[in-house]
Amino acid sequence: MLELPTLTLATWGLATALTLFLLLRTVLLRLYRTYPHFTLYLGANLLQTMIGIYSYQSYGFRSVYGYRTAWATQAFVVIARGLATAEICYRILGKFRGVWALAVRLLVTCGGIVLISTLYFGIRSYKLAVITLDMSLEAFIATWIVGLLLFARYYGVAVEREAGMIGLGLGLLSCCKLLNDLVFERHVQAYLSSWNYVSSAAFIGILLLWTWALRRPTAEAAREPHLNSAQVYQLLIPQVNEKLSALNQQLSQFWRAESSKP
Amino acid sequence: MNAVFYFVAVAVGLALAGLLFWALRGAAQRKSFDHNSGGVDNVPSPVNNMAQIRQSMDPADFEFAKAKGGPGLPGRLRHERRRVTLLYLAAIRKDFEHSLRVARIVAVLSPEVSSSQEYERIRLAMIFRWRLQMIKIRLLLGLIPQPQLTALWQMAASMAMQMEETMAKLGERAALAAELALQSEKR
Numbered sequence: 001m002l003e004l005p006t007l008t009l010a011t012w013g014l015a016t017a018l019t020l021f022l023l024l025r026t027v028l029l030r031l032y033r034t035y036p037h038f039t040l041y042l043g044a045n046l047l048q049t050m051i052g053i054y055s056y057q058s059y060g061f062r063s064v065y066g067y068r069t070a071w072a073t074q075a076f077v078v079i080a081r082g083l084a085t086a087e088i089c090y091r092i093l094g095k096f097r098g099v100w101a102l103a104v105r106l107l108v109t110c111g112g113i114v115l116i117s118t119l120y121f122g123i124r125s126y127k128l129a130v131i132t133l134d135m136s137l138e139a140f141i142a143t144w145i146v147g148l149l150l151f152a153r154y155y156g157v158a159v160e161r162e163a164g165m166i167g168l169g170l171g172l173l174s175c176c177k178l179l180n181d182l183v184f185e186r187h188v189q190a191y192l193s194s195w196n197y198v199s200s201a202a203f204i205g206i207l208l209l210w211t212w213a214l215r216r217p218t219a220e221a222a223r224e225p226h227l228n229s230a231q232v233y234q235l236l237i238p239q240v241n242e243k244l245s246a247l248n249q250q251l252s253q254f255w256r257a258e259s260s261k262p
Numbered sequence: 263m264n265a266v267f268y269f270v271a272v273a274v275g276l277a278l279a280g281l282l283f284w285a286l287r288g289a290a291q292r293k294s295f296d297h298n299s300g301g302v303d304n305v306p307s308p309v310n311n312m313a314q315i316r317q318s319m320d321p322a323d324f325e326f327a328k329a330k331g332g333p334g335l336p337g338r339l340r341h342e343r344r345r346v347t348l349l350y351l352a353a354i355r356k357d358f359e360h361s362l363r364v365a366r367i368v369a370v371l372s373p374e375v376s377s378s379q380e381y382e383r384i385r386l387a388m389i390f391r392w393r394l395q396m397i398k399i400r401l402l403l404g405l406i407p408q409p410q411l412t413a414l415w416q417m418a419a420s421m422a423m424q425m426e427e428t429m430a431k432l433g434e435r436a437a438l439a440a441e442l443a444l445q446s447e448k449r
Contacts, residue, residue: 096370096371097374098369098370098372098373098374098375099369099375101374101375102375105377118271121264121267122267122271139271139274142275142278143278145282146278146282149281149282149285149286149289152285153284153285154366155366155369155370156292156363156367157292157370158289158292159290159292160290161290164289164290167286168282168283171279171282172279172282175275175276176279178275179276182268182271182272185268225370226371227371228368228371228372229373230372230373230374232368232371232372233368233369233372233374233375233376236365236368237365237368237369237375237376237379237383238379240361240364240365240383241365241379241383241386243361244358244361244383244390245382245386248389248390248393
């Protein structure tokens with residue numbers, strides 16, 4: 001442990017303390033019932049810290065074993081974050097079954113394209129493959145959360161303050177990690193020491209945001225919407241689209257008439 | 263990692279962060295959906311003021327005012343006419359946006375939605391907005407295409423009216439279904 005720089009130890013300690021505080025808060029406010037995967041993610045973070053301390057104490061900070069342990073546990077943390085993201089997405093849009101199904105189809109496709117293209121174009125060497133994989137997963141998570149919030153905005157769906165703030169934190173964390181990994185991959189040697197600090201600072205910032213967002217319990221849960229029958233959609237929407245198309249056709253004719261004027 | 267991918271990826275990362283804030287803006291203030299959502303009622307329509315708008319745009323009126331009011335009047339009339347036409351376009355747009363909002367509410371409250379229909383509506387709305395802006399620019403440059411605008415207005419108004427009729431029919435059916443369900447429960 002002594003070979004770790006003081007600043008690294010300080011950021012690590014602060015992040016751990018904040019995670020523990022947030023985890024206790026989710027338990028005390030019984031938020032683990034509403035957000036079980038988010039709670040699991042916080043727990044996974046703490047577990048990773050404990051394993052990290054043990055491995056660095058036993059094998060040293062710069063040992064191969066320490067490096068492997070850190071990245072192996074990081075995989076579980078990223079998976080847990082992915083699950084927390086899916087949970088928030090479902091919490092926001094899941095009650096609207098039709099739009100949710102459409103969003104899942106579209107976002108799985110978009111996220112898949114982002115993931116594969118980041119893996120394909122991002123890989124430079126097998127040494128840095130784990131960073132590329134981390135980058136791809138972060139890009140996938142960020143695409144999901146941003147895409148889903150765009151869906152919610154387009155359809156005018158209200159987002160609960162808690163869910164919105166947790167979603168914002170998850171999305172921002174993924175964006176920060178993605179950008180941090182990108183800079184690291186590009187400038188490995190020059191950025192090596194800063195990479196860890198930037199990553200920790202981003203995580204501390206997000207933990208503070210969550211602590212503030214979860215400072216008090218939600219007054220009441222959003223009511224479940226009463227969905228119409230599928231026939232309403234089948235009856236109305238083609239009519240609307242037909243009319244919009246006709247209106248556009250009219251505009252197009254108008255446009256052509258204007259263009260042909262001398 | 264090549265340079266192009268690096269810059270594209272950085273731009274995408276920053277864009278995602280920006281979009282995140284934009285998508286969440288005002289998210290908590292959005293109203294929850296229920297059956298009697300305010301968005302379906304109160305269809306705004308330029309129908310009520312159309313007679314006056316049309317009269318103000320009538321070329322005969324324009325000619326008459328020109329003959330009676332002297333050389334200073336045509337310029338003022340032209341300015342007024344342009345202003346009225348812009349208001350008219352704003353009203354058409356309002357009608358269009360309202361129809362889109364109704365469609366979105368219907369989609370959100372539906373257990374099944376068709377991706378092709380949703381995509382089509384997004385596409386049409388984008389084209390409509392872009393063309394409308396182009397027409398506005400042309401209007402501000404001094405062109406006043408009155409007949410085409412009247413046709414546009416008729417289209418928008420008929421769409422709003424048809425939507426209203428369909429919504430009313432659906433409301434009646436829903437009320438009937440609820441009543442039937444209540445009766446069967448009582449038995």
